[in-house]
Amino acid sequence: MNKRVFKKHEERKDEIMEAAKELFANKGYEKTSVNDVLKRVGIAKGTFYHYFRSKEELLESMVGKMTDLITGHVRKSIDQPGMNALDKLSRLFTVSGGAKVANKKYLNIIGKAIYSESNLLLRQKLVTRSIRIFTPILTDIIRQGVEERVFDTEYPEEAAELIMLMARDINESVAPYIFAKELGKKEEEIIERKYRLWSDAIERMIGAPKGSIESTMMKLWEEYRDAR
Amino acid sequence: MNKRVFKKHEERKDEIMEAAKELFANKGYEKTSVNDVLKRVGIAKGTFYHYFRSKEELLESMVGKMTDLITGHVRKSIDQPGMNALDKLSRLFTVSGGAKVANKKYLNIIGKAIYSESNLLLRQKLVTRSIRIFTPILTDIIRQGVEERVFDTEYPEEAAELIMLMARDINESVAPYIFAKELGKKEEEIIERKYRLWSDAIERMIGAPKGSIESTMMKLWEEYRDAR
DNA sequence: CTATATTGGACCGACGGTCGGTCTAGACCT
DNA sequence: AGGTCTAGACCGACCGTCGGTCCAATATAG
Numbered sequence: 001m002n003k004r005v006f007k008k009h010e011e012r013k014d015e016i017m018e019a020a021k022e023l024f025a026n027k028g029y030e031k032t033s034v035n036d037v038l039k040r041v042g043i044a045k046g047t048f049y050h051y052f053r054s055k056e057e058l059l060e061s062m063v064g065k066m067t068d069l070i071t072g073h074v075r076k077s078i079d080q081p082g083m084n085a086l087d088k089l090s091r092l093f094t095v096s097g098g099a100k101v102a103n104k105k106y107l108n109i110i111g112k113a114i115y116s117e118s119n120l121l122l123r124q125k126l127v128t129r130s131i132r133i134f135t136p137i138l139t140d141i142i143r144q145g146v147e148e149r150v151f152d153t154e155y156p157e158e159a160a161e162l163i164m165l166m167a168r169d170i171n172e173s174v175a176p177y178i179f180a181k182e183l184g185k186k187e188e189e190i191i192e193r194k195y196r197l198w199s200d201a202i203e204r205m206i207g208a209p210k211g212s213i214e215s216t217m218m219k220l221w222e223e224y225r226d227a228r
Numbered sequence: 229m230n231k232r233v234f235k236k237h238e239e240r241k242d243e244i245m246e247a248a249k250e251l252f253a254n255k256g257y258e259k260t261s262v263n264d265v266l267k268r269v270g271i272a273k274g275t276f277y278h279y280f281r282s283k284e285e286l287l288e289s290m291v292g293k294m295t296d297l298i299t300g301h302v303r304k305s306i307d308q309p310g311m312n313a314l315d316k317l318s319r320l321f322t323v324s325g326g327a328k329v330a331n332k333k334y335l336n337i338i339g340k341a342i343y344s345e346s347n348l349l350l351r352q353k354l355v356t357r358s359i360r361i362f363t364p365i366l367t368d369i370i371r372q373g374v375e376e377r378v379f380d381t382e383y384p385e386e387a388a389e390l391i392m393l394m395a396r397d398i399n400e401s402v403a404p405y406i407f408a409k410e411l412g413k414k415e416e417e418i419i420e421r422k423y424r425l426w427s428d429a430i431e432r433m434i435g436a437p438k439g440s441i442e443s444t445m446m447k448l449w450e451e452y453r454d455a456r
Numbered sequence: 457c458t459a460t461a462t463t464g465g466a467c468c469g470a471c472g473g474t475c476g477g478t479c480t481a482g483a484c485c486t
Numbered sequence: 487a488g489g490t491c492t493a494g495a496c497c498g499a500c501c502g503t504c505g506g507t508c509c510a511a512t513a514t515a516g
Contacts, residue, residue: 033503033504033505034504034505034506035503035504035505045505045506045507046507046508046509049505049506049507053506054505054506055504055505055506
């Protein structure tokens, strides 16, 4: 039928993942069939299964690539000697949150996709992996903070895990309002109240100075709001 | 082929849901086919789709039934005039947690099922629904507590939501240890530390007296641990 | 030219769901 | 009481789609 087009291994693989990302974002993982992906890329079944053992492995690879990208940015911006714990914490939130804002045009699509009902698996894999990667980083930051006497907690490890889980919570809680069609004064107030309460809870949990986290979070939120 | 057996509408429907519950618990929702359910109940395809519009509607009904049961218990044990906010809060945790301990023999199966990878959808639907139901109840309790000057927060509504979400977190965080084959001293310590930190975080969030929630949680945990 | 990596698409069983039709309990007649 | 009628419980062949397998055909490297 069609002329065959040969590509280098990694190139093809990336091409498939890229196509899948867009399809998953638009239709959701479960509702996107392997055939949809084939059609989009312009390849046959055999080709797909030459690169991925299953549909789920494709998802896994995609998620891995996405999280690796974010992690890289975060690590780079934090691994600087002489940086204090509070700054690092601020950077952690800013960069991991900012990775979204970076490709702003995709944010809405991806956001809607991730927080839509039809993408449970994708969201779960993304979140689980992020938490697994970020928890040890956050643990180190908290430990450093305790040494610097700016944080005060007995269990940095557990606190870090709980904070990461709560980060997911606040995102999920705020997502419906952020991705709503209209973002009016009323919605903004709700969002701000939630961020404030959440920041406060975390400050208390690790014994951070009052307002230290809140100020970062509010700045991030305002930045995002104005970019809309 | 088979003799026809006639049943009353609700009876048959319950029968199907009961069979599905066990199958979902053992194999997971996605891996249980409609045909599996049919075989178990001893009915034909058409009969199933006479009662449920889809496989997912079956899941929805099941989840609805389960949550309604728990909600009933909670409501009954809390809706008593003259009960103070702290007692109500304690009851809320005890009863909603105790609903599991009640049918102890199912707990392990259901627990493993809910917290297994293969039951994302079931877990999500169960959790989402529980949160939606319990949040307003918890909001009222917090409001009452603020009036009684035993709690101190400006945003009872948001605090309630965050607490419910955090309840899910602590459950998920602790589940792998609780449902582990062996529950040694080391695991117990981890679990206790998590519960303690979590209780503490919530106490601080709603300005509850130190230790007020922790004591309830620890009692619940010990009760469960000894029942194993 | 040979060996290997890559590609194409026919093919498969299992899945969720549809459909036209059968059978019977119980309400309603006479 | 016995006869008739009908709502709705019940059946299973059938459908399109899915993820996944298989192997022949082809391009490229050496």
